[in-house]
Structure formats: C-alpha cells, structure tokens
Amino acid sequence: MLWLIIVASIAIVICLWCRFDFNKGLRQLRRQDEPSLSGPYHSDTQLFITGEDFFDALLNDIASAKKHVHIQFYIFRSDSTGQRVIDALCDKAKENLEVRLLVDQFGCKINRKLKKQLAKAGVNYQCSAPARWPLFFFSFNQRNHRKLAVIDGAISYIGGFNVGDEYLSRNPFFGFWRDYHLRITGEGSKPIQSQFLTDFAKETKLPNRQSFYPTLLEGKQPLYFISTQGVGLEEQLLKLINDATKSLLIGSPYFIPTQALQESILAATKRGVTVSLVLPEKADHPLVKHGATPFLRELIDAGVLVYHYYRGFYHVKAMIVDKQTCFFGTANFDRRSMHLNDEMSCITTDPTLVSSMQTVFDYDLSTSTNVTEEKLFKRPLLDKVKERIATPFVGLL
Numbered sequence: 001m002l003w004l005i006i007v008a009s010i011a012i013v014i015c016l017w018c019r020f021d022f023n024k025g026l027r028q029l030r031r032q033d034e035p036s037l038s039g040p041y042h043s044d045t046q047l048f049i050t051g052e053d054f055f056d057a058l059l060n061d062i063a064s065a066k067k068h069v070h071i072q073f074y075i076f077r078s079d080s081t082g083q084r085v086i087d088a089l090c091d092k093a094k095e096n097l098e099v100r101l102l103v104d105q106f107g108c109k110i111n112r113k114l115k116k117q118l119a120k121a122g123v124n125y126q127c128s129a130p131a132r133w134p135l136f137f138f139s140f141n142q143r144n145h146r147k148l149a150v151i152d153g154a155i156s157y158i159g160g161f162n163v164g165d166e167y168l169s170r171n172p173f174f175g176f177w178r179d180y181h182l183r184i185t186g187e188g189s190k191p192i193q194s195q196f197l198t199d200f201a202k203e204t205k206l207p208n209r210q211s212f213y214p215t216l217l218e219g220k221q222p223l224y225f226i227s228t229q230g231v232g233l234e235e236q237l238l239k240l241i242n243d244a245t246k247s248l249l250i251g252s253p254y255f256i257p258t259q260a261l262q263e264s265i266l267a268a269t270k271r272g273v274t275v276s277l278v279l280p281e282k283a284d285h286p287l288v289k290h291g292a293t294p295f296l297r298e299l300i301d302a303g304v305l306v307y308h309y310y311r312g313f314y315h316v317k318a319m320i321v322d323k324q325t326c327f328f329g330t331a332n333f334d335r336r337s338m339h340l341n342d343e344m345s346c347i348t349t350d351p352t353l354v355s356s357m358q359t360v361f362d363y364d365l366s367t368s369t370n371v372t373e374e375k376l377f378k379r380p381l382l383d384k385v386k387e388r389i390a391t392p393f394v395g396l397l
Contacts, residue, residue: 025138
C-alpha cells in the first residue's frame with residue numbers, strides 16, 4: 001500500500017511540474033512580437049498534389065543544383081524514400097556544393113547508418129528544436145513543423161509533404177496520400193531561404209554568402225508569406241475567415257480549433273457563408289480525430305458541411321476564401337500549429353493558383369463522405385470513450 005502512495009505522489013508531482021513548465025513556456029512565447037505578413041513576392045509556381053510528382057521534381061532540382069542545396073523537413077524516415085533523398089544530397093556534397101539538411105529532433109527518424117553517410121559525404125546535417133532545460137516539457141512539445149527546400153537561392157518549395165514512403169502512397173494502411181506542395185521560382189524564394197537560414201543558424205554557425213540571395217526575376221503570381229512561432233497564425237486565419245462573404249473551404253489533417261477560430265467559423269455560417277471542412281477518415285494519431293468530435297458536432301449543428309476523405313489519407317493544409325484567396329503551407333488547423341509549432345504559410349490571390357487548388361478541393365469533396373450528427377451518434381462505444389479521454393488534452397493534440 002505504501003508503494004502505491006509513493007508512486008501516486010510522484011505522478012502527481014510530475015503532472016504539476018509539467019503543467020507549470022508548459023504554462024510558463026506559453027507565457028514566455030506569447031511575449032514575442034506578432035509576425036507580420038510580408039510581400040508581395042512576384043513568383044511563378046507549380047502545385048504538386050501527389051508525392052510521386054513532388055519528389056520527382058525536388059530530386060531533379062537537387063541534381064541540377066550548382067551552388068547550394070538547403071532542405072528542411074519535420075519528418076524524415078530511413079526508408080526507401082529517405083534513402084533516395086539522402087543519396088541525392090550526398091551526390092551534390094561530393095561535387096563540393098554546400099548541402100544543408102535540417103530535421104526536427106522529434107520527427108527525425110534517420111538511422112545511424114544514414115547519418116554516417118551524410119557526414120562522410122560532407123552534408124551539414126542538424127536537428128532543430130531540441131528539448132531544453134529548464135522548460136523541458138514545453139520545449140519538447142514546441143516543434144519545428146516547417147517543410148522547406150531551397151536550391152541555389154532561386155528555386156524553393158513549401159508545403160505539407162515530409163520524407164517517407166507513406167507520402168508516396170506506399171503505406172498500405174494509409175493508402176493514397178493527398179497533400180499540397182508548391183514549387184516556387186522568382187521573388188518568393190527569398191523569404192523561404194531567409195527562414196531556412198534563420199532556423200539553421202539556431203543550431204550552428206553559418207557563413208555569410210552572397211550566393212544565398214541571388215538576383216531573382218519577377219514572376220507573374222503575387223505571394224505573401226508569414227512565419228510563426230506560436231504567435232500570429234491564429235490572428236491571420238481569423239482575419240481571412242471574418243472577411244469571407246460567400247464560401248469558405250478548409251482542409252486539414254487535424255481539426256482542434258481555438259475558441260476564437262471556432263466562433264469565427266460559426267459566425268461565418270450565421271451571415272450566410274457556405275463553409276465546407278474536409279478531414280481524413282483515417283487517423284494517424286491515437287486521439288486527435290476523437291478530440292475533434294465536440295468541435296465538429298457544434299459546427300454540423302450550425303450548418304457547416306463536414307466531410308471525411310475516404311480515398312486514402314488527407315494531409316492538406318489549406319483554406320480558400322470566396323474562391324479568391326488561398327491560404328496554405330505547413331500549418332494544421334489545430335492548437336499546436338497556432339500556439340506551439342514553428343510554421344510557415346503562404347497567401348495568394350492569384351486566380352490561376354487559387355483555381356488550381358479549388359479544382360483539387362472540389363474533386364476531393366466528390367470522393368468524401370458527408371459527416372452528419374446521426375453518424376457521430378452511431379459511432380462505436382470505443383470512439384466515444386476516446387473522445388472523453390482526448391477532451392482534456394486538446395491543447396496538446
């Protein structure tokens with residue numbers, strides 16, 4: 001009996017410490033200045049919606065690099081896809097190009113063998129966002145969620161794909177993987193390069209190279225960027241939602257909105273805006289899907305059209321307002337992206353790019369099932385239990 005009391009006491013102390021640690025970290029984070037939207041950066045873009053097309057283009061650009069290659073991902077696995085990317089980076093490093101690879105510490109799944117291959121070839125590999133004392137629990141939860149790439153300072157990428165076989169639809173559980181990733185040439189490569197260098201410099205010293213910022217030609221499509229570290233993303237989304245007058249499309253793999261975002265969506269429906277929300281049918285995290293249910297129930301009751309994408313896994317991170325403005329990038333529609341993670345997002349009003357994303361959205365809606373109150377009520381008992389378990393932890397989901 002005594003040992004149970006001791007174990008329970010230790011558990012209570014750890015929980016209290018974690019709560020204090022996390023809340024103090026949040027308070028410190030929110031003291032920083034709110035980031036502002038930068039742009040317009042006139043660019044030319046190419047949208048990728050499948051992993052095969054994305055990695056073919058990225059690896060081709062890496063192979064064509066002349067000066068440097070900068071790659072940043074949240075998740076990087078030691079599977080066949082990871083091997084392909086590492087081989088491509090090592091080949092360029094052996095040609096005496098500057099090659100830098102930055103992977104989030106939590107998302108890094110690169111094994112020792114591949115790390116040795118990177119080091120031997122001369123690739124400058126770093127892990128970002130390591131957990132640090134004294135706020136260990138908070139820093140452990142604060143992740144660098146950006147997925148960026150820059151080749152010779154002139155070609156860049158931003159979007160939702162990570163490095164792993166599942167992103168090429170090779171995981172039988174997930175099946176087909178839907179995501180958005182944008183290839184950018186022109187002025188838009190400058191802010192992406194700047195963000196990569198800022199993140200990389202947090203882990204190691206960087207030389208000052210003029211070649212990092214070459215003269216860039218002006219493209220035809222205006223892009224705006226915002227980089228956030230737990231502050232500013234929610235405010236930007238609120239502005240876009242509040243500006244909606246006709247339609248609002250939201251796609252996200254996870255949906256754990258803040259109270260302000262939930263209320264802004266409800267307010268949009270009350271003023272006659274048609275709101276559609278696309279989420280994955282399958283879950284890649286134990287409780288996130290169930291943690292979303294209370295929010296979905298309220299939205300459905302207010303008239304929001306909620307869909308579950310059943311063709312495979314839906315990892316899109318985008319929002320289209322009135323078929324005129326598109327918001328996309330690395331951020332999910334959840335509280336981690338709003339209040340914890342390092343993210344980078346892009347906004348455009350370019351008709352061609354918005355139309356391309358709208359077309360994919362419409363197609364995905366056609367291969368999704370409508371989620372109704374009746375379906376939520378008829379969920380298995382286990383799902384309802386998971387919802388109850390998840391509810392107290394929505395701030396961390």
